[in-house]
Amino acid sequence: MSGTGTGNNNEKRAGSWGPRQPPNLDPNHEWAALRRRYEWNDSNDEGVGPKDEQLEAELFGEDNHVHTGINFDKYDSIKVSVKGKDIKPISTFDEAKLHPAMKENVRLARYNVPTPVQKYSIPIITDGNDLMACAQTGSGKTAAFLIPILSKLFGKAKKLAAPRPPPGTRRYKAEPLVLILAPTRELATQIFDECRRFTYRSMMRPCVVYGGADTAPQKNELAKGCDVLTATPGRLVDFLERGLISLRRVKYLVLDEADRMLDMGFESKIREIVQKSDILDDGTRQTLMFSATFPKSIRNLARDFLANNYIFLTVGRVGGTTSDITQKIMYVEDRKKRDQLVALLLKQPPSRTLVFVETKRGADSLDDFLYSQNFPTTSIQGDRTQQEREDALLSFKNGRCPILIATSVAARGLDIKNVMHVINYDLCEDIDEYVHRIGRTARVGNQGLATTFYNDNNSGIARDLVKILIECKQEVPDFLQEYAGSVDL
Numbered sequence: 001m002s003g004t005g006t007g008n009n010n011e012k013r014a015g016s017w018g019p020r021q022p023p024n025l026d027p028n029h030e031w032a033a034l035r036r037r038y039e040w041n042d043s044n045d046e047g048v049g050p051k052d053e054q055l056e057a058e059l060f061g062e063d064n065h066v067h068t069g070i071n072f073d074k075y076d077s078i079k080v081s082v083k084g085k086d087i088k089p090i091s092t093f094d095e096a097k098l099h100p101a102m103k104e105n106v107r108l109a110r111y112n113v114p115t116p117v118q119k120y121s122i123p124i125i126t127d128g129n130d131l132m133a134c135a136q137t138g139s140g141k142t143a144a145f146l147i148p149i150l151s152k153l154f155g156k157a158k159k160l161a162a163p164r165p166p167p168g169t170r171r172y173k174a175e176p177l178v179l180i181l182a183p184t185r186e187l188a189t190q191i192f193d194e195c196r197r198f199t200y201r202s203m204m205r206p207c208v209v210y211g212g213a214d215t216a217p218q219k220n221e222l223a224k225g226c227d228v229l230t231a232t233p234g235r236l237v238d239f240l241e242r243g244l245i246s247l248r249r250v251k252y253l254v255l256d257e258a259d260r261m262l263d264m265g266f267e268s269k270i271r272e273i274v275q276k277s278d279i280l281d282d283g284t285r286q287t288l289m290f291s292a293t294f295p296k297s298i299r300n301l302a303r304d305f306l307a308n309n310y311i312f313l314t315v316g317r318v319g320g321t322t323s324d325i326t327q328k329i330m331y332v333e334d335r336k337k338r339d340q341l342v343a344l345l346l347k348q349p350p351s352r353t354l355v356f357v358e359t360k361r362g363a364d365s366l367d368d369f370l371y372s373q374n375f376p377t378t379s380i381q382g383d384r385t386q387q388e389r390e391d392a393l394l395s396f397k398n399g400r401c402p403i404l405i406a407t408s409v410a411a412r413g414l415d416i417k418n419v420m421h422v423i424n425y426d427l428c429e430d431i432d433e434y435v436h437r438i439g440r441t442a443r444v445g446n447q448g449l450a451t452t453f454y455n456d457n458n459s460g461i462a463r464d465l466v467k468i469l470i471e472c473k474q475e476v477p478d479f480l481q482e483y484a485g486s487v488d489l
Contacts, residue, residue, distance in 0.1 A: 049102045049201045058196045060108040060296060080116050084130065084311040085319045089119040093147075096122050099154035102147060105198050114141035117315045122148045130310035132216065139315055141192055141290050142256070146198050149178055149252045149286075150228070157203040162249070164205075164225040174207070174222040174228035174251045179279075181270065183260040184255060184409060185210040185230065185386055187392070191230045191256065204228055209245075211235040213386035219244060233269035240277055247279035250285065255305075255413045258291040259298055259432075267297070274305055293432055324447050325438055327474045329465070332453040339424060344423065344451060345375060345403065351420035352402045356437050358426040360407060366425065367405045379405040408433060416440070417427075424452040431464035454479075 080089075090096050093106050093114060111204035114122065117135040121144035124131050130335040135141045141314075153160060165172040180195075182188040188210045189386060195206035206228040209218045218235075222244060229236075229245070239245045253274070255261065273279065287306050290300050294314075302310065332340045345353065357363050360381040378392040378401035394399040397416055406408070419441045427476065429433055434452075441448025469476050474486055 010320055025053050029276040032054055042258045049203075051201065056108065057213055059200055060110075064175050065136050068296065078116050078316040080120060080316070081314045082120060082311060083313075084143070084309060085124075085126055086204055087120055087311065089155070090114060091119065093432050096148070096151075097119075098147065098151045101154050101201050102151035102198065105200050106147065108200070109143075111143065115144070117141050117143040117313070120313050120315075121145060121213050124313065125149060125286065125288065128286060130286055130307040131313060132294075132298075132306060132310055133288070133313040134292065134294050135290065135315040136314070139355070142194050143292065144287050145180075145196075145219050145254050145256075146191075149254075150195075150198050150204060153177060153227075153251075154202050160251075161203045161205075162225055163331070165223060166334065170460055173243060173410065174229070174245045176207075176226050176245070176247070177204075177249055178228040178252045178254070179236075179247060179250045179387050180228070180230040180254040180256060181233055181236070181273070182230060182256045182260065183264050183266065185212055185232060185479060187257060187388065188230050188232050188389075195228050195230060199228060205248065206230070208234045209239060209319070211238075215239075234274065234473055237272055242274070247273070250280045252283065253279070253285060253287045253305075255287075255289045255291075255301070258289050258301060259295065260295045262297050262301075266312070270301070271304075290457055310388045322480045325441060325468060325472070326447075326449045327438065328451045329452060329469070329480065331455060331475050331477070333455050334457070337453055339364075340368075340453065341366075341425060342373060342375075345370075348421060350402065352396065352416070352418050353404070353421040353423065353441050354396075354410065354419055355403065355423045355425050356410075356428070357405060357407060360427065363405045364405050370403065370405070375403055377403040379404060380410055380473070381407045382409050387441050399486065407438075410440070422448070422450045424450070426452055427458045427461065429458075429461055431461060431468065432459070435468070436464065 003023045044131075045453055058487055070451040081354035091114075093103065093111065096114075098106070117133060117139045118141075120135060121131065121141070125145060125148035133141065135144075160177055162175050162177075167422045169323070176403045177308070180191055182191055192206055192208035204227040205225050207218075207221045208230045209222070209236045215235075215238075218239075222239075226245075231239075236245070255270070270487075279285075287304065287310075289298070289302060302312075326464040330340070341355070355366070356365055360383050363381040364380045367377050370377045378395045380389050384392070392401070392417075393405065394405040422438050424434070424437060428437065438448075443448060454462075454464075462480060463486060466476055466480050467487045469480075470484065470487060
């Protein structure tokens with residue numbers, strides 16, 4: 001087994017003008033006709049396109065994103081802190097100053113009640129403020145910045161949207177209004193999918209560019225026009241240097257998972273983009289940073305990139321401090337991990353399970369072993385091509401391979417429906433990474449299980465791990481009780 005997944009994902013990503021389409025679309029095809037109506041219907045002052053049931057089903061279908069769970073009401077008890085300005089949070093989406101088309105998209109997405117980060121971020125962004133938000137995984141922060149940004153642009157779409165180049169244009173330079181930077185290909189494509197949902201029926205056209213994949217399809221999409229661009233830093237710098245993209249019209253800059261981008265060594269690239277490119281710098285651009293932590297490196301970015309009067313929003317650790325995730329810690333020696341994992345998988349009912357390992361070689365090896373034991377597995381790690389990674393994720397999402405072996409590349413941002421069990425086969429050394437890993441389950445008020453294999457090699461994280469267990473009112477096993485007395489809550 002190659003460990004690259006068995007899904008056949010030959011579909012191409014396209015903008016919100018239509019579903020993912022095959023190349024060389026027949027100009028008489030219904031989607032091409034819809035696009036023409038969309039772009040050149042000058043009688044529509046609001047720039048809102050017609051409804052389309054097929055596209056709507058693709059974007060907002062039941063299996064396409066995570067919906068709120070039975071414990072969603074617990075979000076009301078999460079501690080929220082706002083510094084820099086008095087902000088009145090919204091309690092419902094109807095209270096927000098949203099464009100009618102955005103209100104309809106929110107309804108289609110089944111977002112009934114805003115999460116804490118959404119309750120505060122939406123009015124903060126709508127009122128034109130820069131924002132530094134610390135909010136943990138699973139808290140709904142992608143929608144927290146997309147909804148207010150795109151809603152504000154909807155009302156100005158006909159004025160601001162870049163003219164679409166005629167078919168066959170060879171020297172077109174994309175000039176997005178929104179730039180969203182993300183650390184990984186997986187997170188970038190997931191944000192792009194959310195952009196497609198929330199730009200539905202608007203004149204805003206989203207695109208995504210990321211490294212590790214052929215540049216030609218991404219260049220072709222940019223050449224059709226781009227108003228909302230999601231990008232990984234390296235590929236964006238490459239396209240800027242090649243003159244394929246200009247940032248001179250960017251009105252909204254979003255740095256998502258900023259702490260992870262710094263961990264991955266992207267600080268120089270980010271500074272090159274924000275401080276040395278042609279990015280709009282006339283004082284009207286809003287800059288938004290979202291991060292799980294607020295170390296000195298993030299504070300430096302906030303100081304250098306945000307306005308002096310930016311608002312600092314902190315939301316308690318949703319994924320790591322909620323009882324929605326049942327956390328179990330098992331003492332397992334390294335040589336017995338495979339046997340213990342097989343026993344766990346055989347004991348549980350069929351369910352979507354994410355197994356984390358530390359190394360790329362470990363992911364391949366464990367994938368091959370489980371496959372040889374007739375488990376329906378696939379794997380994802382940093383050396384995979386983008387096509388292989390997308391195939392693996394597709395196989396995991398559609399249930400063809402409901403067991404995914406992954407390195408930390410899958411620890412952040414992946415929002416996959418019905419991940420019932422996360423297994424830390426190899427325990428990471430950093431507690432924030434642990435919180436992100438287990439946060440792949442129990443999304444937005446749903447329930448989940450996280451099982452962690454622990455042994456003496458993991459003693460460096462033991463005290464922080466016990467603190468998390470106590471905070472979440474989880475059982476502390478006997479072999480970790482020695483650390484309980486020294487935990488400061």
